[in-house]
Amino acid sequence: MLAQVRSYALFGLDAVPVTVEVDVSPGLPSYALVGLPDKAVEESRERVRAALKNAGFPYPQARVVVNLAPAELKKEGSQFDLPIALGLLAAQGVVPLEALSPFALAGELGLDGSLRPIPGAVNLALGALAEGKKLLLPLESAKEAALVEGVEVYGVGHLEEAVAFFEGEAPLERARPEDPLEALEVLDLRDVKGQAKAKRALEIAATGYHHLLMVGSPGSGKTMLARRLPFLLPPLSREAALEVTRIHSAAGQPVRGLLKTPPFRAPHHTVSYAGLIGGGAIPKPGEVSLAHRGVLFLDEFPEFSREALEALRQPLEDGVVTIARARASLTFPARFLLVAAMNPCPCGWYGDPERPCACSPASRQRYVGKISGPLLDRFDLVVEVPRLTPQELAHAPEGEGTEAVRERVLRARERMLKRQGRPNGELSGKALREHVRLTPGAEALLLAAAKKMLLSARSFDRLLRVARTVADLQGAERVEEAHVAEALAYRKAL
Structure with a gap:
């Protein structure tokens, strides 16, 4: 039968x-x-x-x-x-x-x-x-x-x-969703002493969805800052939450209720290419997809394999990752906010005012050279996070808390979504030129900076996006000189 x-x-x-x-x-x-x-x-x-x-x-x-x-x-x-x-x-x-x-x-x-x-x-x-x-x-x-x-x-x-x-002998009740996990404890920005510039960069990154690279000595607070970024992001809509939950379910991650909080993924630098990007005989989502609509934090950035880092370039531009196999080609969503952290040199103390650096110029160059220029070009914000002395830590004024910063982020995000339907970090081409309106002074400053810094076309566009986000945070309709100047301050050269 x-x-x-x-x-x-x-x-x-x-x-x-x-x-x-x-x-x-x-x-x-x-x-x-x-x-x-x-x-x-x-x-x-x-x-x-x-x-x-x-x-x-x-x-x-x-x-x-x-x-x-x-x-x-x-x-x-x-x-x-x-x-x-x-x-x-x-x-x-x-x-x-x-x-x-x-x-x-x-x-x-x-x-x-x-x-x-x-x-x-x-x-x-x-x-x-x-x-x-x-x-x-x-x-x-x-x-x-x-x-x-x-x-x-x-x-x-x-x-x-x-x-x-x-057989009809024992009817079953329809399954009901499990009660969602209790809300995660909000990590407060007040816990990070000092680092006003890095906190401002974090706020800009959360508002416009701009990729961020932090450079600083060990113990300067890079990881603490990164772990507080998801709490600045807006909560996921139901459609986005279902999309994120679907990815985590397919990857075999435990799911208890819709994942309404933007995910935070922080893989170790020993993660394999397939673990980061996705793979397998029948491909499964990797960390870049598990971080979809959230934050992918790569600590010790230069220590990741060159192959895995270079593979980030496609999802950073397109918001998807495509994995080709003999029988099929699968595409996974991967629109994440990349936050990376690295030391300025192998020993970590280059530029520190108190501790001398033990690295030769050649070893420092090799260390920084592990990150290719095209990949560095995809970071909108590159900021220095200096180590604070014990005296500075003891007397550092208490900064703004997460809730106050998040309110500004939500207001600016609402403004940009109403204007263009998406975050500034996703603008390109005609839409970028249409929505980033510069004052004459801002345009002159931008062109002079681009010429002096030898900016690529991609870097130029990223500078425009960051300046537009700074303007949105201040409620300005047009991008002014001060907004461009602040955007230029987040272009630290390595």
């Missing part, structure tokens, strides 16, 4: 429909699994066999063929355990076929028949919504999938519950 069960394969961020066909026919006992399964899918044979027997259900002593269609699509993961098990039971007449047809199924089986959570539940729910299917998942995954409105999601903890549900 033939049974067909609907499921999904996660391909990038998309849930691709997969029909699990199970045929049980007379013959010598055998089991064949076809349809380009990976190792985890192939091993489902033993998990399903043990789960059925330990849960008290019959395993067919006959010729069994399981096909995962479409056959040309590579299948990976353990989410096909549940549809295969129920397909076997339906092919034996234990579960009615008509009860399975409105549903899509996914879940990993334990040897005792229990169901374990799977990655990508939000994505599977979006796939079920597109097809008009109901969805049956493990309990924890069902709570995650229920974040998607408009799809019926049910959760079960054991194979026996699923069988009883489809």
